[in-house]
Amino acid sequence: MEEQERDISDMDLQECPSMPENGLMLVINHSRVHPPLSVVLATVLYCAEFVTAAVLCSMYHKTDDVTWMGFTITFMLLPAVLIQLALTFIHRDLGRDRPLVLFLHLLLLGPVIRCFEALVVYFKAGKKEEPYVTISRKISLKKGQERPMEWEIGQSERNLATHRNAFKRTAVIQAFLGSAPQLTLQLYATIQEKYILPTRLALMIITLISITYGALVCSVLAIHIRYDDYKVRVRLAAYLCMIVWRGLEIATRITALVLFSTALTYWVILVGMVNLLFFFFLPWAEFWARKGSLPENVEKNFSKLGTTVVLCMITLLYACINIFCWSGVQLDLSHRELIERKQRWNRLAMYYCGRFIENFLLIALWYFFKSDFYEYVCAPLLGVQLLVCYSLAVLFMLLFYQFCHPCRRLFKYNVHDCLHCVCCRKGRGRAGRRGKPPLSYSTAATMVLAPEEPLDSQNAHPPDLTSQLGERETAILEDMMEAA
DSSP states (O other), rough: OOOOOOOOOOOHHHHHHHOTTTTOOOEEEOOOOOHHHHHHHHHHHHHHHHHHHHHHHHHHHHTHHHHHHHHHHHHHHEEEEEHHHHHOOOOOOTSEEEEEEEEHEEEEETHHHHHHHHOOOOHHTSSSSOOEEEEEEEEEEEEEEEEEEEEEHHHHHHHHHHHHHHHHHHHHHIIIIHHHHHHHHHHHHHHTTTSOHHHHHHHHHHHHHHHHHHHHHHHHHHHHHHHHOOOOOHHHHHHHHHHHHHHHHHHHHHHHHHHHHSSSSSHHHHHHHHHHHHHHHHHHHHHHTTTOOSSOHHHHHHHHHHHHHEEEEEHHHHHHHHSOOOOSOOTTTSSSTTTTSSSOOOHHHHHHHHHHHHHHHHHHHHHHOOGGGGGGSOHHHHHHHHHHHHHHHHHHHHHHIIITTTTTTGGGSSSHHHHHHSSEEEHHHHHHHHSSSOOOOOHHOSSOOOOOSSSSSSSSSOOGGGSOOOOSOOOOOOOOOOGG
């Protein structure tokens, strides 16, 4: 339902005839329904990876590579089964009489039928008059003035929004519970067998695309959840910056793990388990430290046991994401939305500093314990290239948050402020003795608008962050995934 809202801009207000005296303004969205490209892309990646992995398993079976075949089948079936469960849960099909859909889910073809349903809804949209659902939202039209607006959204748009939201979740599941371990496995097999198999190379390329897309979706979902009072429009420059950032981060991380595993095979299991357990228990430790209670709105019919199981699955996915890249969010298991709204720069800095040190140690240990296979490879140059690529990923991440983030004006602090505080503390102290320090340009461009504490699920209302913005700055925002 939130996918199709238009921008609130000065031009929209001028085109409106007249505003009633009570300040209630009716805005009807007659814009063209956008095609579900994100649904199609997620389905294509799912099918391509599944088919390529199946072909590769048959080749492993012919050559009696039982180990590679077993792990490939595991990383192929595990995300597929979880995706079927996620789609069934989101669309609530267990309580509906849809035997064909459930049968296709049993055949692991759920994403295909869901994609077909989304395309049918899209092509039928607008051909017949549909009932509208009206929702209200307070938007600050001018500084110091608030008027509620009513939006009317069609049933087809709501159905497409449901499909898009479902496939965003499945893309993340596919990327980090299937594609990431699959890519790690196939790269390790390639190095161990010392030759490149065309089918294996194709699977590695598909999985890398799937992981990058899943990380991109994860970043955008984090923005939407944190700023759900707005419709966020992500520009093309922000997309490109995120793709380079996520692609370099994931590629260097997986390469460092694989190189380390070729030198110290069994120790990589310890590294992976320590990472997984740390990020899995971190949200639960914070939950117990805060003495919070489990949220009751995960699902109405769930008992406490069912809610705990769902939260454990979410925490497992969160841990798997953080093993390979920054998840973009921090979990708050006591909050009704399970996500902290506050942007924690210290968490971001600690994660990337710790990950850089870990990658450096993995590459250094590989260099000292590498096998004879790397005699024809310039090992020091390869290690330096990996560290430089990870540094470039961090650089593009900083550029995204400083210049390309769609809601950077709402940050309490930005990247420039944090770097200025860390690097120029002494110089700023001298300037304070001589006179008033110059105003930071990022401080002038950002507003102190972020809430210090999570919102109370019953009593508190989301803050109207636009109330402190200018007249033209109220129209930052709309959804973006149609362009994904």
